[in-house]
Amino acid sequence: MFFLKKLITHFILPPGLLVIAFAFLGILTKRKLAKLIAFSFALFVYLLSIEPIKDVLYKPLEEAYPVPSKPEGDAIVILGGGAYNTGILKEDSTKRLLTGFVLHKQTDLPIILSGGTSIGVLPEAEVMKELLLTLGVDKSKIHTDVNSRDTAENAQEVKKLCERLRCKKIILVTSAYHMKRAVLSFQKAGLDVVPYPTDFKRDMRYNLYSLLPKMSVFADSYKALREYLGLVWYSL
Incomplete structure (x- = not known):
């Protein structure tokens, strides 16, 4: 029943x-x-x-870079993954930010937040900054890029900040499915990148309910397909 x-x-x-x-x-x-x-x-x-097909789509994206055990760099770069006009971060952004926060606690490296907006009142990087300040991060350790609108612009704007801060090697934090495209963009901008993926979407534990259609799974599949389209576009 x-x-x-x-x-x-x-x-x-x-x-x-x-x-x-x-x-x-x-x-x-x-x-x-x-x-x-x-x-x-x-x-x-x-x-x-359905979950098995979603995981098949994510597998090549999420397995591209493992999580390093002891990442080393001059700064931690956290890419935004969306925020609501109410000033609340979306799920992807929240997971990326918390991962970057933990890395900061472990390394005491400065944090660069990258993410602007074309709509809304507050740029995404500023929303992330406010949350980090609430968590107790020193304001002098946080730097923001509020102009970028996509991954390519993230790389370009972060490059400018890195030149000002004299950072040559960055620990790049973003969702695992987004990391391949992000690394390509930042390397093209001339930065030495240490990928630190987070926000893994694959579960790999299936039962009968895994074969029932779900909107959340459909949304995740859309993200994966968008990444493949983005990779094709970037390669061209």
Whole structure:
């Protein structure tokens, strides 16, 4: 009874509802091409919404760089991962910031926060700075880039800060799925990078419920696909 309740719930809410809708259209239509497209979209949405496929997408991204046991550098660079207009960090940003905070406590290295915004009142780097100050980090140890809007601009703006601070080697903190693209950008900017990935998305523990479509999983799959698209764009 419990599993039946879960099954019904997952298929009356998106993305399960979309899977049912596309499959239903496929059954109703008589044109072969339309039927093929409808069933293909149903399968596509379903696969991106289940945990095993999400983990397959993340595997090459998250295994690119291991977490170093004793990272060494001149500064810790933390990349923003989004903030709400209310001044609250999104999940990815929070995990990156907490990882960088722990590293700072271990090394006492200065922190560079990178992340601007095109909308909202407060740049993301400033939101992160306020939280670090609340956690007791010395204000003189925090430096912010509030102008960058994407990873390429993160690298360019951080490079300027590093030149001013005389930092040649950085410990780069970002989500594991984002690290490959981030490293490419920062190396292109001329910085010596020590990758320190965090915010791993793969779970690798599956049961029957792992095959039910979930919006959170669909959102994670979207992030992975966006990274692959970004890597192609950066390589070009």
